[in-house]
Amino acid sequence: MKDIPTLRLYTRVARLGSFSAAARETNLAQSQVSRMIADLEAGLGVRLLSRTTRAVVPTEAGIEFLARIEPILAALDDAENSVRETGELRGRLRIAMPSIFGIRVLIPRLTKFIERHPKLHLETILEDQWQDLVRGAIDIGFRVGELPDASGTAKLIGKMHRITVAAPSYLEKHGTPATPAELHRHRIIVGPHAMHASSWQYRRDGRTDTIDVEPHFTTNDTSGALAAATSGLGLTSTTTWASKRELDSGALVRLLPAWTMAELPVHAYFPLGRATRVAARVFVDFVSEEFARD
Structure with a gap:
């Protein structure tokens, strides 16, 4: 050998x-x-x-x-x-996560972690599809939304606020919905978090309104859903973190601000049947602390 x-x-x-x-x-x-x-x-x-x-x-x-x-x-x-008495981590840590979550939420927060562990190589796999952690030799997966089942080991690290957005150009042509019920008259863009959902729920004053949605444009990538909405193809449901750049620039505006939508949980999950690695535990603890600050 x-x-x-x-x-x-x-x-x-x-x-x-x-x-x-x-x-x-x-x-x-x-x-x-x-x-x-x-x-x-x-x-x-x-x-x-x-x-x-x-x-x-x-x-x-x-x-x-x-x-x-x-x-x-x-x-x-x-x-x-x-x-290692210094607590400094070494080796390689493979992490899978949805692309827009990694690019806009997690990766920008990693400077402090990398400074603490400069000899640890972080390898990120950015894909919105569910990852086979064992086959891919992935140490940690991050999932935005409900986990498909209860198998394996998972840790809730935070929640994301969900909102409805549209481009000003779309609203100028089609009007701005004043209530969830008015969504029936609008073109709907569905991204990966709601790809298999047939309805959106809105809460206000203790009441929940369930609105059946019929997608006009569907994509398995959150960036694709945001691009479609920014281009004026319709309105979409996304998270405040995912759409922060477009909201800040005015490319998208938030709709129905008096209503709230269900939050999306963010889990870190680990390979089934394998002991969680030291570096993986330390990394997830760091991410949990970063989320707790928001």
Whole structure:
């Protein structure tokens, strides 16, 4: 078996799908990376990577090896982090989150955390789709909205206020709804948080109004829903954090301010059947503290 740096190098080539990208990340020559992986394959007696002119893809054996070796490497990082007296974290932490949540909410808050742990490499996967944490070797996932089931380990870290917005150009043409009931006359844009919902709920003075919505434009990405609304395609339901930039600039305006909508929970969730890593716990505690300040 090769040494630990070679095993770590293999995981990076497999995850990045590129020898050159792994070489840049590790400050090694591409030829050196290629040679080290070839030596690893020779020692194991099996081809781990399928090489083409366009991509480097793990073979079936390579996928199996990756799935088994990544938790071992993560456990080694945890062993070191647990006994390091300075409290400084090292290694790599893979985090999955919805794209707009990461770009507009979480990533801008990370400077303080990175300054505390400069030797910890944060790798973020920005996708609105639900992630398979085990298969993706992801240490933490963040989810805006209700969790699909109660399995696994999850921690509520905060809530986001939901609002209804539209572009001034749309309102000039179609008018501004004065009550939730008037939404029936408007074009509705539905993003990922409400993609499978058939109604929106509004509360005022202890009363709840449930409004059935018929989408005219649907997208699985919050940025897409905001872009559609900003372009004047219709009105949409989003969160104050996601739409802050557009609200501040006037590209979007809030509708029905006298009514409130249900808040969206934000959870951190962890791989099922795997011990939560030290770095993951510290990171989630940091994020929870940041959310508590708002």
